[in-house]
Amino acid sequence: MLSYLIRRTFWMIVTLFFIVLIAFVINFVVPGNPARTIAGPKASPEVIKAIEEKYDLNKPVPVQFEHYFVNLLHGDLGISYRTNESVNSELRTAFPKTMYLGFSVFFLNVLIGVPTGIYAAIKRSKFMDHVILISSLVGTSAPTFWIGYILLFVVGYKLSLLPIGGYGGISHVILPAFTVSLASAAGYVRVVRTSMLEVLGTDYVRTAEAKGLSQSTVILKHAFRSSVIPLITYAGMDLGTLMGGLIVTEGIFGWPGIGQMAVTAINYQDMPTIMGVVLVAAVAVVIANFVVDIIYALVDPRISY
Amino acid sequence: MAESILEVKDLRTYFYTEAGVVKAVNGVNFRLEKGQSLGVVGESGSGKSITALSIMGLIKPPGRVISGEIRLQGQDLLKKSRKELEKIRGNDIAMIFQDPMTSLNPVLRVGEQIAEAVVLHRKVNRKEGWNVALEMLKKVGIPEAEDRIRRFPHEMSGGMRQRVMIAIALSCNPKVLIADEPTTALDVTIQAQILDLIRLLQKDFETATIMITHDLGVVAEVCRNVMVMYAGQPVEYSDVTTVLEQPKHPYTWGLLSSLPKLNASGKQRLTPIDGMPPDLGNLPEGCAFAPRCPHKKPVCERQEPSGKWLSPGHFVRCHLYEA
Numbered sequence: 001m002l003s004y005l006i007r008r009t010f011w012m013i014v015t016l017f018f019i020v021l022i023a024f025v026i027n028f029v030v031p032g033n034p035a036r037t038i039a040g041p042k043a044s045p046e047v048i049k050a051i052e053e054k055y056d057l058n059k060p061v062p063v064q065f066e067h068y069f070v071n072l073l074h075g076d077l078g079i080s081y082r083t084n085e086s087v088n089s090e091l092r093t094a095f096p097k098t099m100y101l102g103f104s105v106f107f108l109n110v111l112i113g114v115p116t117g118i119y120a121a122i123k124r125s126k127f128m129d130h131v132i133l134i135s136s137l138v139g140t141s142a143p144t145f146w147i148g149y150i151l152l153f154v155v156g157y158k159l160s161l162l163p164i165g166g167y168g169g170i171s172h173v174i175l176p177a178f179t180v181s182l183a184s185a186a187g188y189v190r191v192v193r194t195s196m197l198e199v200l201g202t203d204y205v206r207t208a209e210a211k212g213l214s215q216s217t218v219i220l221k222h223a224f225r226s227s228v229i230p231l232i233t234y235a236g237m238d239l240g241t242l243m244g245g246l247i248v249t250e251g252i253f254g255w256p257g258i259g260q261m262a263v264t265a266i267n268y269q270d271m272p273t274i275m276g277v278v279l280v281a282a283v284a285v286v287i288a289n290f291v292v293d294i295i296y297a298l299v300d301p302r303i304s305y
Numbered sequence: 306m307a308e309s310i311l312e313v314k315d316l317r318t319y320f321y322t323e324a325g326v327v328k329a330v331n332g333v334n335f336r337l338e339k340g341q342s343l344g345v346v347g348e349s350g351s352g353k354s355i356t357a358l359s360i361m362g363l364i365k366p367p368g369r370v371i372s373g374e375i376r377l378q379g380q381d382l383l384k385k386s387r388k389e390l391e392k393i394r395g396n397d398i399a400m401i402f403q404d405p406m407t408s409l410n411p412v413l414r415v416g417e418q419i420a421e422a423v424v425l426h427r428k429v430n431r432k433e434g435w436n437v438a439l440e441m442l443k444k445v446g447i448p449e450a451e452d453r454i455r456r457f458p459h460e461m462s463g464g465m466r467q468r469v470m471i472a473i474a475l476s477c478n479p480k481v482l483i484a485d486e487p488t489t490a491l492d493v494t495i496q497a498q499i500l501d502l503i504r505l506l507q508k509d510f511e512t513a514t515i516m517i518t519h520d521l522g523v524v525a526e527v528c529r530n531v532m533v534m535y536a537g538q539p540v541e542y543s544d545v546t547t548v549l550e551q552p553k554h555p556y557t558w559g560l561l562s563s564l565p566k567l568n569a570s571g572k573q574r575l576t577p578i579d580g581m582p583p584d585l586g587n588l589p590e591g592c593a594f595a596p597r598c599p600h601k602k603p604v605c606e607r608q609e610p611s612g613k614w615l616s617p618g619h620f621v622r623c624h625l626y627e628a
Contacts (some may be wrong), residue, residue: 202407203402203404203407203408204408204410206363206408207402207408207409207410207470207473208410209363210394210395210399210400210402211394211395211399211421211422211425211473212390212391212392212393212394212395212396212422212426213391213395213421213422213425214391215387217421221413221421225413226410226411299412300412301411301412301457301459302411302412302457302459
């Protein structure tokens with residue numbers, strides 16, 4: 001187990017290094033001059049030159065990368081071109097808000113998706129199974145911005161039940177979380193349904209039934225427990241993605257998370273901020289994958305490292 | 306006559322598939338007395354396992370028990386609610402399945418898999434359930450039971466797992482034990498051990514046993530009575546000596562002559578039964594065995610034999626004996 005953890009950590013670091021490298025290089029592939037964007041359209045060449053000087057923009061890309069990377073190793077993500085504030089402190093403000101929304105979505109996904117998936121599997125090919133499958137298809141296909149605006153208009157504006165946007169407590173998070181979850185819970189439904197159907201046909205579920213266990217014990221204790229591996233994989237990927245920010249939803253509801261931060265940064269070619277968001281998102285995905293692998297070994301005794 | 310524990314009358318289980326109605330069990334009758342052991346023999350698809358699952362109440366759609374009676378100590382199980390059946394399953398009737406490699410839950414400790422049945426039916430707490438589980442593991446001959454009880458199925462061999470299955474089945478001291486090909490998936494040496502164990506425990510627990518198998522050798526070793534099934538129906542029923550030494554039905558003859566004999570001289574060839582088992586969704590008119598029967602008469606293809614008791618305790622369903 002220990003050697004596995006060490007190996008795993010090593011590869012996590014390698015992965016992150018390449019993500020940083022690729023993201024950094026991409027910044028130089030896109031056309032446009034960040035210095036001009038910072039200085040504004042009417043700035044004189046001298047000003048632009050001064051800005052290039054200040055941010056090292058006139059140096060070759062490998063040198064710039066070296067600078068960036070050394071700072072990164074010291075935990076310094078640089079200064080935003082746009083706001084002149086440190087990217088670290090901007091992320092410290094925005095990322096907890098993304099986590100708050102992300103975990104709310106994740107919670108709803110599990111709460112809605114898992115029981116619905118189990119139920120659909122039990123009712124296989126019956127009426128309710130079809131209803132669930134069709135609504136999950138509709139849920140996945142409906143664009144987030146559309147669901148978001150409908151919810152905002154009906155629940156927030158017409159019925160005035162919930163705030164129409166902005167960051168805040170539970171009442172503020174409900175609408176954006178539901179907006180995302182209506183689509184993404186559908187994925188959970190399908191994953192759980194498929195893996196449950198597979199397990200419900202196994203010999204050991206029949207053994208459990210032959211013991212006289214009640215249907216709920218057979219389903220939850222015997223079938224669900226041994227069918228959770230695909231669910232854990234899916235949930236891990238989902239959580240990792242959610243931590244990278246929800247660009248559309250944060251935009252609709254004016255949620256000041258790293259998704260919005262990314263959009264603004266990209267518009268201004270604010271490279272240090274873009275890099276910071278990419279890095280946070282990448283770390284989230286890598287850690288989620290790592291945690292998933294550990295959980296595998298905890299829930300399935302056949303898996304050991 | 307001794308007290309009858311289980312009585313099955315005219316049991317019919319059909320599967321309503323898109324291709325038509327499959328008559329998997331088509332009129333099965335038998336009686337099982339206290340502590341008695343009955344072998345059910347037949348080829349694959351003869352309805353043995355479906356008969357067992359019907360008794361357990363584990364037939365799933367598109368299958369359905371369409372008629373008959375399954376009386377456990379006089380009470381018809383087919384008239385019971387799901388809740389009532391749950392109290393009987395695993396408690397009064399227990400079952401051992403064919404493949405021990407897939408019949409145990411991979412993510413639960415074997416102790417838990419035995420104990421949960423005990424906790425459920427005996428209304429004891431978890432700790433007592435585990436105590437019974439430990440006792441059962443020792444009874445089925447698992448060495449170092451104190452250690453093995455905390456293991457997962459994948460840490461055990463096939464033979465060990467089948468012992469665990471037997472421990473689960475017998476943990477609540479059932480009146481009837483149904484063993485569906487319990488040794489088919491095991492090595493020959495392990496097969497003998499498991500059969501010995503079943504025979505021993507059957508005496509110990511005074512459990513009436515239904516042994517489903519396609520192996521007449523197993524029947525000869527474990528059972529007192531034999532029911533030979535073909536196409537969802539019993540074609541011959543008698544005590545084991547009669548069936549093995551004076552079989553009357555042509556299908557039983559066929560089964561016996563397709564067995565290898567150790568004392569046979571030289572390279573005597575086995576005699577297989579010609580043809581294939583019939584399509585249960587499209588049974589021939591008349592006797593289901595007629596198309597493969599070397600002794601068929603014109604009547605066999607026109608009319609179904611109704612069956613006849615040649616002597617008390619020896620039933621045969623064949624036109625050769627009907628007059």
